[in-house]
Amino acid sequence: MTADGATPTLYDISTGMAMSLMQEIAERLGILAEGGEPHAIDLLGIPMSKRDRDELEAMLGRGEVEVTLDVAGASRLWETQYSGVWWIRHFGEGERVASERIEIVPVPEILSAHRLDMAAAARRLSDELAQANEPIPQEESAHV
Amino acid sequence: MSLLDFARGPALEYAFAIFLFGILWRIASLFLLPRAKDRSVPRPGAPAAAVSAARGFVRHMWLRPPYGQSTVFALVNGYIFHVGLAIIVFGFGPHILFINGLTGLSWPNLPSGVISVVSVVTLAALAAALVRRLTSPVLRLLSGFNDYMSWLVTTAPVLTGLLAVSHLGAKYETLLAVHILSIAVFLIWFPFGKLFHAFLVFVTRSQTGAFYGRRGVQI
Amino acid sequence: MSEQETIGELLVKRGISRRALLKYAGYLASVMALPPTSSTAMAQALANARRQSVIWLSFQECTGCTESLTRSFSPTIEDMIFDLISLDYHETLQAVSGYAAEEARMQAMKENKGKYVVVVDGSVSTKDGGVYSANAGKTNLETLQETAKDALALISVGTCAAFGGIPHAKPNPTGAVPVSDIITDKPIINIPGCPPIAEAIAGTVAYLVTFGKIPELDHLGRPKAFFGDTIHDRCYRRPFYDKGLFAKSFDDEGARNGWCLYEVGCKGPVTYNACATLKWNGGVSFPIQSGHGCLGCSEPDFWDRGGFYKPLSSWTGGNAAIIGGAAAAGAVVGAASALLARRRKASASGEKGS
Ligand code: SF4
Numbered sequence: 001m002t003a004d005g006a007t008p009t010l011y012d013i014s015t016g017m018a019m020s021l022m023q024e025i026a027e028r029l030g031i032l033a034e035g036g037e038p039h040a041i042d043l044l045g046i047p048m049s050k051r052d053r054d055e056l057e058a059m060l061g062r063g064e065v066e067v068t069l070d071v072a073g074a075s076r077l078w079e080t081q082y083s084g085v086w087w088i089r090h091f092g093e094g095e096r097v098a099s100e101r102i103e104i105v106p107v108p109e110i111l112s113a114h115r116l117d118m119a120a121a122a123r124r125l126s127d128e129l130a131q132a133n134e135p136i137p138q139e140e141s142a143h144v
Numbered sequence: 145m146s147l148l149d150f151a152r153g154p155a156l157e158y159a160f161a162i163f164l165f166g167i168l169w170r171i172a173s174l175f176l177l178p179r180a181k182d183r184s185v186p187r188p189g190a191p192a193a194a195v196s197a198a199r200g201f202v203r204h205m206w207l208r209p210p211y212g213q214s215t216v217f218a219l220v221n222g223y224i225f226h227v228g229l230a231i232i233v234f235g236f237g238p239h240i241l242f243i244n245g246l247t248g249l250s251w252p253n254l255p256s257g258v259i260s261v262v263s264v265v266t267l268a269a270l271a272a273a274l275v276r277r278l279t280s281p282v283l284r285l286l287s288g289f290n291d292y293m294s295w296l297v298t299t300a301p302v303l304t305g306l307l308a309v310s311h312l313g314a315k316y317e318t319l320l321a322v323h324i325l326s327i328a329v330f331l332i333w334f335p336f337g338k339l340f341h342a343f344l345v346f347v348t349r350s351q352t353g354a355f356y357g358r359r360g361v362q363i
Numbered sequence: 364m365s366e367q368e369t370i371g372e373l374l375v376k377r378g379i380s381r382r383a384l385l386k387y388a389g390y391l392a393s394v395m396a397l398p399p400t401s402s403t404a405m406a407q408a409l410a411n412a413r414r415q416s417v418i419w420l421s422f423q424e425c426t427g428c429t430e431s432l433t434r435s436f437s438p439t440i441e442d443m444i445f446d447l448i449s450l451d452y453h454e455t456l457q458a459v460s461g462y463a464a465e466e467a468r469m470q471a472m473k474e475n476k477g478k479y480v481v482v483v484d485g486s487v488s489t490k491d492g493g494v495y496s497a498n499a500g501k502t503n504l505e506t507l508q509e510t511a512k513d514a515l516a517l518i519s520v521g522t523c524a525a526f527g528g529i530p531h532a533k534p535n536p537t538g539a540v541p542v543s544d545i546i547t548d549k550p551i552i553n554i555p556g557c558p559p560i561a562e563a564i565a566g567t568v569a570y571l572v573t574f575g576k577i578p579e580l581d582h583l584g585r586p587k588a589f590f591g592d593t594i595h596d597r598c599y600r601r602p603f604y605d606k607g608l609f610a611k612s613f614d615d616e617g618a619r620n621g622w623c624l625y626e627v628g629c630k631g632p633v634t635y636n637a638c639a640t641l642k643w644n645g646g647v648s649f650p651i652q653s654g655h656g657c658l659g660c661s662e663p664d665f666w667d668r669g670g671f672y673k674p675l676s677s678w679t680g681g682n683a684a685i686i687g688g689a690a691a692a693g694a695v696v697g698a699a700s701a702l703l704a705r706r707r708k709a710s711a712s713g714e715k716g717s
């Protein structure tokens with residue numbers, strides 16, 4: 001969010017939203033640990049000031065995993081200091097945050113490869129191997 | 145045309161036209177009426193008519209002791225909602241804008257929070273006035289359609305305005321439209337009903353003051 | 364054109380992974396305020412869906428709406444909408460022209476009979492048989508009726524198509540009307556705005572593809588996900604409004620302090636749109652953040668509501684003839700009645716005297 005110098009107070013105030021989200025996360029993490037359903041919280045849909053967001057990020061901290069995705073724009077994911085609590089930030093056009101969410105899940109789904117993608121990759125790989133095993137033609141062929 | 149467009153446009157325009165028509169009609173017909181000369185002999189030491197008029201007006205602003213405490217409530221309550229109405233009408237930013245659009249005059253506004261508090265108090269006072277009118281047997285006997293109508297068209301704008309500002313009950317555009325329409329009704333009723341006392345109070349009380357100043361005993 | 368291929372298969376072919384779809388679904392859920400956990404199911408639904416055939420008709424318009432949708436500079440998440448639809452006809456964007464273009468429209472209509480979506484930007488001229496706006500030898504009116512006949516649904520993009528917009532403004536020389544005045548037997552989604560927010564256009568189309576149904580609409584046919592709140596409801600200057608701190612002009616102390624713009628004509632309180640949350644130009648700003656009041660461009664007749672700089676609480680009339688006439692008439696009637704009373708009195712005293 002662009003802090004528009006003229007209205008600092010509105011971006012700076014802490015509304016206590018971070019703390020109430022922490023409560024929700026704690027409750028949901030407990031459920032997940034006992035074999036319950038995963039959960040997700042859409043941060044863009046919650047009225048939070050810049051300060052609230054920073055507070056929440058600081059409270060959750062950083063854990064062991066950090067991933068950068070390069071798919072339809074950039075994304076950054078990290079596991080927070082609490083196992084199973086992930087921060088997922090997708091960037092849209094021009095570095096802006098297009099969507100931002102907390103996922104309470106063992107592994108965010110977006111990290112695992114999809115069956116169809118794997119099937120396509122397997123096909124491509126075997127094609128490439130088949131091509132590599134073919135006798136090399138006279139001229140140098142560009143690798144496609 | 146949406147309800148709001150109708151309210152802001154034609155409704156206000158015609159209501160205001162009727163308001164002006166009524167005011168000028170009543171004032172002109174009253175002031176151009178022939179007045180009988182007071183042929184009585186003024187009591188000795190009687191002040192000029194203008195002075196007694198002003199004095200009479202001021203004196204009528206509070207109870208004379210003989211009336212006792214019986215009507216203190218009505219008086220204080222009356223003051224509360226009259227002053228309250230004045231604060232709301234002349235102190236709220238959007239109202240000043242409205243007046244500015246009509247007359248070009250402008251002045252600083254009061255904080256919206258103050259207006260809200262005043263509105264609630266005013267509303268309570270207006271409600272109390274109605275309750276008193278309905279519960280006092282004498283007052284009830286004296287009250288007619290004109291009184292209730294005047295109460296209604298005064299109270300409605302305060303209530304609808306409060307709802308509009310606090311976005312309660314319906315969408316803002318609907319609340320604002322209803323508020324403006326309630327003002328239109330107020331404007332239309334004003335010259336023809338008892339609300340016209342807002343003008344006449346100055347005339348009647350001064351007249352009475354001048355009359356008593358000239359005749360009778362010194363008080 | 365529209366094959367039997369699903370979006371999932373198409374993406375695989377293009378080398379776009381399922382992650383992109385998942386990301387898009389998450390973005391969509393966020394933009395449309397759907398439960399965040401629904402994004403997996405949405406991605407699955409999208410993958411199984413076929414690309415939606417879209418025929419885009421441009422009538423009395425300025426192309427701002429198309430600009431809004433295609434304004435992206437780099438391939439990003441927002442652009443994925445173009446993978447979900449098969450834009451079979453768009454006068455501004457298509458490469459073909461003339462007879463071939465019209466042929467493409469006819470073919471799309473035939474192949475996807477009852478399944479294609481018609482997007483309209485611009486109002487429809489109806490005066491004198493609609494001759495004021497025509498294309499390929501046909502009036503817009505005819506083209507619309509012909510194309511809408513076998514459509515699944517229509518989407519009116521922009522205030523012109525949704526409510527008549529600027530061509531409809533007084534005195535409306537071309538008899539411009541919104542699409543909904545002409546087509547009455549098909550579902551119509553209105554996405555007004557001048558121009559509408561790209562996310563609102565794309566989000567609505569994506570919703571249609573994902574769920575195969577029309578999103579929840581308000582009384583003016585606008586998707587509630589984007590038009591459910593007023594600008595004022597979500598405005599960051601709202602605390603100043605509540606406190607009664609207003610800018611009185613565009614260069615005073617209040618304006619510099621970022622106070623509420625109500626008094627300089629902001630229509631935010633009666634305007635339903637998502638500018639305050641989604642913002643413009645990739646989230647950079649929106650009019651109020653840039654210091655100008657909301658014009659109310661996503662509301663019907665915004666052009667004729669008494670002036671952009673007139674505060675909402677002020678009246679829009681001002682016909683001096685009506686007001687002055689009424690005042691004069693009042694004075695005359697009053698004077699006449701007084702005169703009558705005088706005359707009556709005079710005649711009464713005259714009788715007494717004789
Ligand atoms: S600037 Fe406009 S939308 Fe924002 S609070 Fe003021 S009136 Fe409401």
